[in-house]
Amino acid sequence: MNDALKSCPFTLNTTRICAYDELDTSIEISKIGFNNMKPNAVILVNKDEVFDGIAATSLVHFPINASLLFTDGNSLNEKTLGEIERLSPKGYNGVQVILVGNISKNVSFALNDHGYRTKHISGRNYYDTACIISRIRKEFNNILIISGEDYSEGIIAGYWSAHHGDPILFVQRNRIPNCTIDAIKKMNDINIYIIGSTKTISKDVEYYLSGLDNVKKVDRIGGENPYEIAVNFSRYNDTKTDFGWGRNYRGGHAFTFGQLNEPMKIIASVVFAHMGKHTPLLLIEKDKIPEVVNRYINLIKPIQPKGMPKPPFMHGFILGDVSNISYKAQKMIEGMLSIDQHMMNNENMEGMTGKMKDNVMNVDKENMIMNNGMQDMNENIEHDSIYDKDYIFEWRNLGYRKVNVDEIL
Structure with a gap:
């Protein structure tokens, strides 16, 4: 096996995005996403500015329809x-490259010299920059609030x-910057979704935010850690506001x-x-898949009946080579996503007897109970949000129970 295959191995249900660094990663992903079409614009972010990058993500969506690249x-x-x-890029309102945040004017001058029309969106800091972007987006009914001090829970x-x-707008744990308050107050009948636990954004x-006159709803998507929060966001759906991925049913799902x-x-x-398989983000470790991620994937992946395998299938994009996410972890992801293992277990049931057969059937029974509970939650979500102010649904091996939110957050 040559060095490239060793650092970027293949499995059936995964695609690795291998590149030397984050700048090269943005280029490789741009080539994948825009391989046979032109974007209206390119969003350009300083490769060292995490919060500028997070704030810029809403500009990727339509009508701008942009590729996101990094530069020095x-x-x-x-x-x-x-x-x-x-x-x-074709241009959006006459602009081909939109620079976001802390980037030198030299970058704009260089792009202009190459014939590109540019616009620079930048405030005094990334809090201000996010507020400016919210005014540019204009047409939306929901905003996301995340920590501007710790990206770990809100980067999703x-x-x-x-x-x-x-x-996306940023706050501190116990303080809301003036620009964030002003931006929210200028919005009409807005829904606010806090992404993160009380460890990063306090109840105060x-x-x-709940007390503002123009805010219709405030909901929090939280959890014990970033891994659980990412899972909770992936399965969250508010049908009244058209917010949330709603990946809470068995089917062919894709994730990054x-x-x-x-x-x-x-x-x-x-x-x-934004394009292709429209993936939510799930967080993992270099050599390990958190148990909350493993349980979630096994809960929602399709169970194939006997006979010829057919869609829907699962897929995963893995960010980085084996120095970022190991081949061991990749094989774990492959095992989670694959429908073949479950089919093989079913086909081998005839060769099992006694306790071995009972164990396999018990696993299927637990999955069925959990899936039924998930369906019940989805059906009832219009009446009782799973993240309302008083309660949260907490998943266990045999379904869920309703507990006080203070036990979880």
Whole structure:
């Protein structure tokens, strides 16, 4: 096996995005997402600015329909320029490249010299920049609130913003910046979704937002850790406001898998949420799949009847080579996503007797009970949000129970 295959191995139900660094990752993903069509614009972000990147994700969505690329903070990277030239963006309101946040004017000048029309969206800091972006988006009914101090719980929000166009605003744990308050107050009948636990965004912030006259609803998607929060967001759906992925049923689902110590690679991959398989983000570790992710995937993946395998199938995009996410972890992802293993178990049932057969049947029974509980939750969500102020549904091996939110958050 050559070095490339060793660092970027294949499995049946996964696609690895292998690149030298986050800048190259953004280029590779742009090539995948826009291989046979032109974007209206390119969004350009400093490769070292995580929160600028998160704020920029809503600009990827229509009507801008943009590729998201990175560059150096003080100069235009030659490889990035090469990808912009390949993309040949058509232009959105006369602009072909939109620079976001902390990037030197030298980058705009270099792009202008190459014939590209540019616009620079930047405030005094990334809090301000996010507020400016929310005004540019204009038409939306929902906004996402995440921590501007710790990206670990809120970075998943960028995938929904790229998918649906809802903008992201930043707060601190116990304080809401003035620009964020002003931006919200200027919105009409807005729904607010807090992404993160009370470890990063306090209940006081939530209560303040709930008290604003123009805010129709405030809901929190939380959890014990970033892995659980990502799962909870993936299955969340508010049918009244058209918010949330709603990946809470058995079917052919696709996800992007990333790890938190590579945040810019995660941000670069939001195009996968905007186009193609429209993937939510699930978080994993280099050599390990968190149990909450494993349980979730096994709950929603399709169970094939006997006979010839047929769609729907599952798929996963893996961000980085084996130095970022190991081959061991990739094989675990493959095992979670594959429908073949379950079919083989069913086909081998005839060869099992006694306790072995009972064990396999018990696993299927548990999955069935959990899936029925998930369907009940989805049917009742219009009446009782799973993240309302008083309660949250907590999943267990044999379904869910209703517990006080203070036990969980």
